[in-house]
Amino acid sequence: MATAGEVRGRPWPNLAGARPRFDRWSALALPAVVFLVAFFLIPLVAMALRSVTDPPGAGLSNYEQFFAEQAYVRVLTNTFWIALLATIACLVIGYPYAYLMTIVPGRVAGLLLIAVLLPFWSSLLVRTFAWQVLLRDTGVINRFLLDVGLISEPLTLIRTTSGVILGMMHILLPFMVLPLYAVMRRIDPEYGRAAANLGASPVRAFVRIFVPLSLPGVLAGSLLVFVLALGFYITPALLGGLRDQMISQLIVQQIQQRLDWGFGTAMSVLLVAITLAFLFAASRAVRLRDVFGSGVGED
Amino acid sequence: MSDSWRQPRRLLMAALGALTVFYLLAPTLVIVPMSFTEARILSFPPEGFSVQWYERMLTDRQWSTGIVNSFQVAILTAILATVLGTLASLGLSRGRFPGRSLVNALTLSPLIVPVVVIGIGMFGLFVQWRLAGSLVGLVLAHTALALPFVVVNVTTSLQTMDRNLELAAANLGANPRRSFLHITLPIILPGVLAGAIFSFITSWDEVVVAIFMTSARFRTLPVEMWEQVRQVVDPTVAAVSTTLLVVTTVLLLLLVLVRRQAPAQ
Amino acid sequence: MTATEQPALVLRGLRKQFGGAVAVDGIDLEVRRGEFLTLLGPSGSGKTTTLRMVAGFMAPTAGSIEIDGTDMTRVPPYRRDVGMVFQNYALFPHMTAADNVAFPLRMRRRPGPEIKTRVAEALRLVKLGDYGDRYPRQLSGGQQQRIALARAVVFEPRLLLMDEPLGALDRKLREGLQLEIIRVSRELGATVIYVTHDQEEALVMSDRIAIFNAGRIEQLGGGEDLYDRPASLFVADFIGESNILRGRYDVDGGEGGWMTWGDARWRVGRAAAERAALASGASAALVVRPERMRIVDGEGAGGLANTVEATVDEVLYLGPDTKYQLALSTGQRVSVREPRSTDGRELARGDRVKLGWSIEDGLLVDDPGGV
Numbered sequence: 001m002a003t004a005g006e007v008r009g010r011p012w013p014n015l016a017g018a019r020p021r022f023d024r025w026s027a028l029a030l031p032a033v034v035f036l037v038a039f040f041l042i043p044l045v046a047m048a049l050r051s052v053t054d055p056p057g058a059g060l061s062n063y064e065q066f067f068a069e070q071a072y073v074r075v076l077t078n079t080f081w082i083a084l085l086a087t088i089a090c091l092v093i094g095y096p097y098a099y100l101m102t103i104v105p106g107r108v109a110g111l112l113l114i115a116v117l118l119p120f121w122s123s124l125l126v127r128t129f130a131w132q133v134l135l136r137d138t139g140v141i142n143r144f145l146l147d148v149g150l151i152s153e154p155l156t157l158i159r160t161t162s163g164v165i166l167g168m169m170h171i172l173l174p175f176m177v178l179p180l181y182a183v184m185r186r187i188d189p190e191y192g193r194a195a196a197n198l199g200a201s202p203v204r205a206f207v208r209i210f211v212p213l214s215l216p217g218v219l220a221g222s223l224l225v226f227v228l229a230l231g232f233y234i235t236p237a238l239l240g241g242l243r244d245q246m247i248s249q250l251i252v253q254q255i256q257q258r259l260d261w262g263f264g265t266a267m268s269v270l271l272v273a274i275t276l277a278f279l280f281a282a283s284r285a286v287r288l289r290d291v292f293g294s295g296v297g298e299d
Numbered sequence: 300m301s302d303s304w305r306q307p308r309r310l311l312m313a314a315l316g317a318l319t320v321f322y323l324l325a326p327t328l329v330i331v332p333m334s335f336t337e338a339r340i341l342s343f344p345p346e347g348f349s350v351q352w353y354e355r356m357l358t359d360r361q362w363s364t365g366i367v368n369s370f371q372v373a374i375l376t377a378i379l380a381t382v383l384g385t386l387a388s389l390g391l392s393r394g395r396f397p398g399r400s401l402v403n404a405l406t407l408s409p410l411i412v413p414v415v416v417i418g419i420g421m422f423g424l425f426v427q428w429r430l431a432g433s434l435v436g437l438v439l440a441h442t443a444l445a446l447p448f449v450v451v452n453v454t455t456s457l458q459t460m461d462r463n464l465e466l467a468a469a470n471l472g473a474n475p476r477r478s479f480l481h482i483t484l485p486i487i488l489p490g491v492l493a494g495a496i497f498s499f500i501t502s503w504d505e506v507v508v509a510i511f512m513t514s515a516r517f518r519t520l521p522v523e524m525w526e527q528v529r530q531v532v533d534p535t536v537a538a539v540s541t542t543l544l545v546v547t548t549v550l551l552l553l554l555v556l557v558r559r560q561a562p563a564q
Numbered sequence: 565m566t567a568t569e570q571p572a573l574v575l576r577g578l579r580k581q582f583g584g585a586v587a588v589d590g591i592d593l594e595v596r597r598g599e600f601l602t603l604l605g606p607s608g609s610g611k612t613t614t615l616r617m618v619a620g621f622m623a624p625t626a627g628s629i630e631i632d633g634t635d636m637t638r639v640p641p642y643r644r645d646v647g648m649v650f651q652n653y654a655l656f657p658h659m660t661a662a663d664n665v666a667f668p669l670r671m672r673r674r675p676g677p678e679i680k681t682r683v684a685e686a687l688r689l690v691k692l693g694d695y696g697d698r699y700p701r702q703l704s705g706g707q708q709q710r711i712a713l714a715r716a717v718v719f720e721p722r723l724l725l726m727d728e729p730l731g732a733l734d735r736k737l738r739e740g741l742q743l744e745i746i747r748v749s750r751e752l753g754a755t756v757i758y759v760t761h762d763q764e765e766a767l768v769m770s771d772r773i774a775i776f777n778a779g780r781i782e783q784l785g786g787g788e789d790l791y792d793r794p795a796s797l798f799v800a801d802f803i804g805e806s807n808i809l810r811g812r813y814d815v816d817g818g819e820g821g822w823m824t825w826g827d828a829r830w831r832v833g834r835a836a837a838e839r840a841a842l843a844s845g846a847s848a849a850l851v852v853r854p855e856r857m858r859i860v861d862g863e864g865a866g867g868l869a870n871t872v873e874a875t876v877d878e879v880l881y882l883g884p885d886t887k888y889q890l891a892l893s894t895g896q897r898v899s900v901r902e903p904r905s906t907d908g909r910e911l912a913r914g915d916r917v918k919l920g921w922s923i924e925d926g927l928l929v930d931d932p933g934g935v
Contacts, residue, residue: 029390231413
């Protein structure tokens with residue numbers, strides 16, 4: 001029925017109700033799709049295949065091998081542990097920072113935003129290297145503390161879990177602050193005034209009203225930071241000790257040094273699967289929160 | 300701005316904020332002065348003032364080729380990612396084809412997959428395709444990583460653009476090609492440029508995938524730095540770091556300028 | 565048919581369907597050269613969709629569009645040679661006002677000097693001759709709309725289409741621009757198709773008005789035509805204010821008819837009856853404009869054939885006029901509008917009065933939803 005009025009090559013936006021079809025515009029997206037499928041998807045799929053075909057006929061043996069070995073499983077649990085610590089650290093530092101951004105005048109808030117974004121865009125390697133310089137036994141922090149006389153022997157800051165967390169937090173803080181800020185700035189200050197009017201002290205108003213309303217941001221930021229932390233490589237490699245090894249390091253080790261592709265790719269698949277699982281849970285959780293928790297104050 | 304919950308210890312908040320800012324900026328700012336030290340080792344505060352480490356960086360074969368390679372890869376990545384990404388954004392925001400949300404997810408997926416996994420996956424296959432360890436291989440890999448940034452920026456520009464402008468252009472006699480050239484492109488140009496700049500920065504700073512995709516013959520600056528940093532470190536690394544930072548900062552400033560110029564925002 | 569008689573625009577059986585929803589349900593329309601025709605109707609009545617099909621932004625599901633005798637149904641918008649003014653101006657933000665106006669001429673590859681002259685002329689026409697170098701963001705809403713108008717006429721289009729161009733402006737500005745648009749279109753001898761939902765605006769500006777309802781044209785005619793002789797209840801209600809008295813209509817030989825409603829009985833004039841052409845027993849409505857209904861003083865009917873009892877509900881002072889809101893015994897509300905009388909009739913809430921109107925002032929229309 002629609003053939004009567006169709007004109008060749010009509011690129012105008014289709015209006016509501018029109019059937020989706022492959023028109024001239026869809027062709028524009030094609031090069032990027034082909035590119036990503038060829039150079040991104042297929043390599044990942046090939047890698048997943050390799051995890052079950054290398055050595056030939058491996059099946060799930062690579063995966064079994066991973067879970068059978070205590071040492072390997074410990075690396076996995078350690079990865080979760082460090083990611084969790086990093087998330088908590090980012091939350092502890094990031095929450096007050098984001099809150100501060102909502103109560104200062106606009107221009108200062110802008111500066112605070114830049115302070116958080118600038119590191120975000122500078123090289124992860126440079127920043128981790130800077131932390132290495134700062135945390136070493138002969139590094140800046142120890143030198144300073146020794147010179148000032150607060151300590152008599154250098155503190156072991158590097159090759160420790162705290163060193164790794166400190167370095168990771170530096171990279172991950174923006175990912176916590178930005179979602180938090182986005183949610184916090186939409187919380188109407190009217191609620192605070194209403195609470196005061198009804199007799200709540202400022203602290204109580206904050207705890208009872210502001211904090212619950214900010215929870216979607218907390219959830220979103222935390223899940224994002226956690227998921228990103230799982231995949232870290234450079235930072236734990238430079239700042240961590242042997243016991244702090246994270247799964248990415250193990251993967252690189254297996255591939256580059258042991259040339260055990262089957263095992264290495266199996267762990268990679270595992271890492272991706274865990275990442276996707278958490279992201280999926282995140283997308284569910286945040287939506288539910290909006291329904292039950294803080295539907296108020298959001299658009 | 301809230302008032303009744305502003306009371307609790309405003310000074311404490313401000314102090315915490317200042318401390319956090321210090322934490323965020325200090326590490327990188329420490330490196331910069333260190334690169335100008337006269338001494339042979341990394342120390343803070345730096346002793347004396349000298350640009351010898353920069354000279355070393357520019358004259359040492361490995362470092363200088365690293366810089367050139369990084370630059371080449373980043374420029375090519377920026378171009379390729381911007382072209383593919385802009386086309387994709389146009390298709391995604393103006394088209395209504397089945398599977399559109401799937402394509403959208405695909406263009407953003409490189410952001411989600413852990414970068415080590417991407418490196419390994421690509422390395423595994425590129426080796427078979429004879430692309431590993433070459434300029435082309437790395438450009439292809441970095442383009443995949445940079446695409447999401449272009450798509451996000453250009454899509455935002457397209458969506459905030461008044462649709463009536465394209466209708467008006469057609470009404471006034473512009474065919475689709477001329478409408479795009481004279482009207483759409485100039486208006487989304489800030490978004491396109493932003494995407495290009497982010498693509499460059501992404502490639503310029505990228506290290507993990509580069510570790511896999513480079514070889515002894517072909518190395519980028521971050522990879523050189525990675526090799527050095529785990530052994531004996533001399534201030535040249537600080538000079539390299541500063542160089543990496545300066546280029547990134549300059550580009551970000553450029554970005555801010557581009558955004559300021561935007562007529563349609 | 566000579567060239568001057570050829571209509572500027574002919575729509576035949578124009579239809580637009582979106583999935584299951586029909587936005588435009590068979591439009592036939594002929595627009596004469598040089599006329600100012602308004603498409604008037606509530607939101608969703610299909611008037612904007614029709615305009616967009618004429619512009620070429622949308623393909624019709626069925627029907628044809630003929631501009632100056634040429635079938636343009638399948639011609640893309642950039643080859644139709646019509647000018648369009650949008651509600652949100654749609655000026656290109658990255659170009660100056662002059663560049664905006666020059667754009668259609670550039671697209672037609674006119675030589676540089678010619679473009680300069682014609683742009684200057686167009687800007688002068690809308691009284692913004694010195695504003696060429698300004699960017700749209702430096703202009704007020706009214707100024708932007710005038711630039712948009714200049715841009716739409718500079719290439720001497722066959723038709724000038726306007727999609728609620730004054731909707732975004734405030735009242736005072738709107739009235740000023742209405743006159744501007746009329747002036748410009750007269751000077752150019754342009755054929756204008758104007759879309760609006762504001763019936764006052766339509767009445768002020770148009771030669772003819774097409775009333776749109778649910779995708780169809782209910783009535784087409786001049787302002788007076790529609791006001792004094794509405795063809796349907798919808799038109800009567802949409803244009804101007806009306807008192808609508810529903811009831812049953814019965815024919816009375818060749819002398820018009822009667823409207824019955826409860827105990828009331830009113831006479832319907834012959835002219836009105838002929839125009840409505842309803843059968844006996846039909847549900848109908850008698851439409852009387854508020855200024856035609858009188859409050860009867862004293863006893864008797866004051867010479868008016870039709871009367872009804874009512875109670876005063878509100879008395880509204882509207883400057884030169886007074887408006888009374890009254891309630892009939894059945895609860896239905898009517899309004900009466902009359903000039904402020906110098907011999908002050910003091911009516912207050914709760915007063916019972918008798919209203920009347922003459923036979924000629926009662927318009928008869930069909931009432932399809934009536935009991």
